[in-house]
Amino acid sequence: MTGLRERLGNKGFHLDLLRGRGYPVPSFRVVTADEVRTGVNPVGVERLLDELRTEAAERMGLPPAAVAFAVRSSPPVSMPGMMDTLLAVGLTDDSVPALAAHLGSAELARNMVEIGRADLRTHLGVVPESPVAQVCSAITAVRDSWHNARAREYRRAHDISERLSPAVVVQAMAFGTGDRSGSGVVFSHDPRTGQRGLHGEYVPASTGAALVAGQVTPDGLARLKHDCPQAYTLLDRFVAELFAWRQVMIEVEFVVERGRLWLVQMRTATASPAAHNAVTVDAWRTGILDRNTALTRLSLDALCAPPEPRAAEGHARLLATGIAAAAGVATGRIVHAAEEVLAHAGEPVVLLRPTTEPEDFVGMANSAGIITLEGGFGSHAAVVARELGRPAVVGACFTDPLWLENPTATTVTVCGTTGRVWEGVVPTVTPPSDWPTDLLGTIPTDTDRRAYLETLTTSIRP
Template identity: 35%
Template sequence: MTKFVYLFGGGRTDGSAEMKELLGGKGANLAEMASLGIPVPPGFTITTEVCRYYIEHGNQYPAGLEDQVKEGIKHLEEATGRVFGDLKNPLLVSVRSGAPVSMPGMMDTILNLGLNDELVKGLAEKTGPRFAYDAYRRLLAMYGSVVLGVKDEGGAGVDPFDAAMEALKEERGAASDLDLTAEDLAELVRRYEEIIERAGKKFPQDPWEQLWGAIGAVFSSWNNERARIYRRLNRIPETLGTAVNVQAMVFGNLGERSGTGVAFTRDPATGENRFYGEYLLNAQGEDVVAGIRTPKPIEELEREMPEVYRQLLAVREKLERHYRDMQDIEFTIEEGRLYLLQTRTGKRTGFAAVRIAVEMVEEGLIDEKEAILRIDPAEQLSQLLQPIFDPKEKAKAEVLAKGLPAGPGAATGMIALTAETAVKLAKEGQPAILVRHETSPEDIEGMAAAKGILTSRGGMTSHAAVVARQIGKVAVVGCDGLNVDYERREIS
């Protein structure tokens, strides 16, 4: 029988970094990290072959996959001591994409899968009600959007689940989601379920139905519009397909001894050889990437959790020496314990690419030939020629607000509050600046069309920053003095 499922972590690892075509970059590197002794939550990868079969056969799975997935879940249960669908001690999993070529945020992710209206009560007894309802509301929002297709209700490009969160925070006088109580989050769960029902959908209460729905949605996301646009922009073949990674959840939202972050082994903007990244306490990974809250610089973790910070520095050294390139890592801290959720070759600006290549030759990591081959003249060298403001004119200008410099150069243009508007203006020959609270993967075409990107939230590892660096786009992120009102179509 063809092997469709490859295990990693929990004392058994089937794959390696050399198997990216089959396991995708994420799955292959998770297996590699597990083999290196780096702490990785146990999981399994469903191969890219299954994705291609699924798409070619009208959303059907190959024979034998169901039994292999059941064995994969059994592996997670044995490794964690939890049981999938159990009322008292439930195993929760994440379901993530992972193509052979990195496509940050272009395909779909579902976290905390395995909860339902009854299981959340058992989890609340075990871990506390605030954590349990926080996990459940995240699942409902992700599953509702990704699997059930519940999208913007008003046509203003606003996610209905985000809108419900913002409305509740305003009602409760909460500055952020951390200020909401367990009762508030239970109310948010009720509102999220209403949003799903209003859309004519139903959230499945059976964890196995949830799992198969999520797996199918991730495979289908290979052909969603944003993924197709991203592949066209980056000359990625349409035939590769994505793997699916199912992994035991570790929780960064268990309190102040827990957190999540994204880091680079070198500065992706300048190439400087320093550990560079951001994190949030009491949060899950999507919070950092999506720019829900503006995160803290990684250096502050040394003060808040010195032992975890030392472990991260050791992982940084090990991964960069092993892969011989700058790495982009995602991590979670669960009650003081560090876990790595991803490593991949980090996206960088043209400035950074040249500096990293030169310094890695000097450090003996690579030779001169490899350094030259790492520089893409069409993309990275062109970034070195980006226009900048005249220093004298810049000195005269009135400063309206400040943010973080996420992309190279300078730009001017008309304000576009949606990706569609940015695309329309570009087609009319008018330069546009895409202005958002934070960008999402759905904005990719507008980000490519705009001359620059400005966000009021997020940090240097947010979606806007990562994509801007990769495509050489001028970007300022986390400009918290900026107020963006989508409904009134104005900024202040």
């Protein structure tokens, strides 16, 4: 890990890269990991806010009194949803006139102030009066969330050192709540398959918090293309450029404010090893990677494993359809809470929730599969399921809503490859393996696949 990435954290590091390349990033500052460890300095925070207000006025057209801040964690390793985020921090009743003038709506302005107050109450129990006190308290709350139970469990599960510590990003907010506005998440490739092309979702008139939390089932990108065609065209171009530059599958969170596009975050996308392999092969075929680099990036385990199966059609009652968020098939007893998952230890279970919260991580990690009634491809449930390798269907719509109240079976089969949920146990079908002979050659008859790959890659590894 580079020193800069450790000081700025993963989120701050990537925002710095985007800003350095001239992409439209809302004005931000990073409170470094060292500064966070030392403690929040109100004088330093006041200076930071003054700088951001001045910069936001120049770059974003925001009146200084209308600037709201998003305060987000920036751990050195991405930990999606495990630490706290506070939005619309720094607003008070005095902000409403300037914010209403900027947004064109006093109601939207008051709603934004209330969003900030609600976040502060949730995380602090009180709402500090001054903007500086609000931001100082928000930074402290984000810092302290590094030590919460879900974050500790996540680090344990992913072997992330406890000696690390987070930075904190303070960023002027672009407002996605008005006309021709919204927020979304996009990927350079389909994280389930690695297929190239803009893939993601969009929620009109939203801040993005509900999208990432999985509290809404979003529209596809066709809605963005229809409502804000110029923003869509720019986003498509930017994501393709960023992939060619970073040479890995990327995920970008964005906000559109009255037709103007802002990139809020970029990171390496969470996807299965097989999907990352497909991206690597495609990058080699298109000349982005040379052959030796491509070979060293391939996951041999994924190349040697059979493709993800899918549930066979027509063998059981179809209960629900939704978004295929994480490939694979899982069968198990339905449970409705993380605590129930642990109570059925040793038995395969499927976690069925309206949405998942960061507190559900342990239950998700110990489930065979996951279903949520809300959420989209970039929701907490989808991201964590792909990271854990758990088949998942999100935004599931049950054909008979009464089934949820009076289920006729305790066991279901989740097909995260097709986005379907079946009653009972369903047989699976495994598609043929897609072996990239142009990159890897043809395996001689009677030769072990792993031995062949190890011989092929060992000769070029540094």
